[in-house]
Amino acid sequence: MLFSSSRGGPPWLAASLVHAAVHKTLQDDLDSFVERKQDVVEGPENDALTEELLPSDALLQRCLTCLQDISSQWQIQLPPAPNTKRNLYVSSHAIRNTRRKMEDRHVSLLEFNQLFGLTDGVERSYFAVFDGHGGLDAANYAATHVHVMLARHEALISDPARALKEAFQRTDAIFLKKARRERLRSGTTGVCALLEGDRLHVAWLGDSQALLVQQGNPVTLMEPHKPEREDERERIESLGGCVTFMGCWRVNGTLAVSRAIGDIDQKPYVSGEGDVSSVSLTDSEDFLVLACDGFYDAVSTSEVPSLVLGYLQENGGDGQHVAESLVAAAKEGGSSDNITVLVIFLRDPAKILEDYLAHGSGEGEPLFDFGGGGVEVASDHAG
Incomplete structure (x- = not known):
């Protein structure tokens, strides 16, 4: 997809090419690629585990061959371009900051339907931020697989909300097999957003967060999974674990989050089961911000609307680099952690600024005061 974009190709075409190449690859007989690997699972019985694996190098070569064949065919006749009603404007930025390693990963898939060959006429886009800890493996795996599990x-x-929620669980289950096989100890929090027609679905594990801004006002979509939450503490203690304060509240004196993908040594106390909330969109929503705790620990949700609108005002409604300004604000606010921010504008940033300037923002007044009600958020919280 990056190669196509560098040559001026539209993103939908690149996504369609990827889907066609993968589909053609999977239609072939893959038995010749299969490798059977036996390993010993750590545990009281040291059980032998045999798994069938596909070597990535050989499979990639086969997929590239299929991609070349399809590209040659499409030079003669391209597939039709998709009809889109919602124009999204996305700004993203991530920095290692003062940490030794960058363990965040983020995903932006505007062409979700084209990538997975969905033709039901419902527009879909997917966005995610994963904040790894104890290594890169879990965050890399989640960034690669959650949207595939969803599709x-x-x-x-x-029931897209259930699908998004359970995509976390399925990814966690498969990563744990990989972790046992390869002796991996890493984990990752995550927050994912699926825009599906006029609905927004947000699923999360841990303390990465999503914030919706409607007419300049923040709309709470979620409550992070932290050990000090009463329901999380009760769940952990009922399983035989403990929550202790060591600089901050931690599960069994180690992790500062109570749900995550991976963290094999802390299962089941650190759960791989996410929560999900859903919102009906009314075309009055301004933007959505997904970010890791490196951002939200330094910038409060109430500050986000004014920071974004202030940036738009300084830059004439151009939101291309607004995520960079938010990352800078978090760093200036004292964050030393990795920082990743995704801003998804649900309306043209220039139009958002125009509305802001038209309605004013007097001292002590909300940025917008249209007299309307807020959006309705439906939540499905895991036990």
Whole structure:
């Protein structure tokens, strides 16, 4: 997709090419690629575990061959371009900051339907931020697989909120197998957003967060999973774990989050089961901000609207680099952690600024005061 974009190709075409190449690859007989590997699972019985694996190098070469064949065919006849009603404007930025390693990962898939061959006429886009700890493996795995689990989920069309929530669980389950096989100890929090027609679904594990801003006002979509939450503490203690204060509240004296993908040594106390909330969009929403705790620990949710609108005012409604300004604000606010920010404008940034200037922002007044009600958020919290 990056190669296509560098040559001026539209993103939808690159996504369609990827889907066609993968589909063609999977239609082939892959038995010749299979490797069977036996390993010993750590545990009281040291059980032998045999898994069938596909070597990535050989499979990638086969996929590239299919991609070349399809590209040659499409030079003669391109598929039709998709019809889109919602124009999204995305700004993203991530820095290692003062940490030794960059363990954050983020994903932005505006062409979700084209990438997975969905043709039901419902527009979909997917965005995610994953904040790894104890290594890169879990964050890399989640950034690569959660959206695939979502696209393959049997309930994607009928119940997308459940599909998004369970995509976390399925990714966690498969990563734990990889972690046992390869002796991995890393974990990752995550927050994912699926824009599906006029609905927004947000799922999360841990303390990465999503914030919706409507008419200049923040709308709370979620409550982070932290050990000090009463329901999280009760869940952990009922399983035989403990929550202790060591600079901050931690699960079994180690992790400062109570839910995550991976963290094999802390299962089941650190749960891989996410929560999800859903919102009906009314075209009055301004933007969505996904970010890791490196951002939200230094910038409060109430500060985000004014920071974004202030940036738009300084830059004439151009929001291209607004994520960089938010990252800078978090760093100036004292964050020493990795910082990743995704800003998804649900309306043209220039139009947002125009509305802001038209309605004013007097001292002590909300940025917007249209007299309307807020959006309705439906939540499905895991036990």
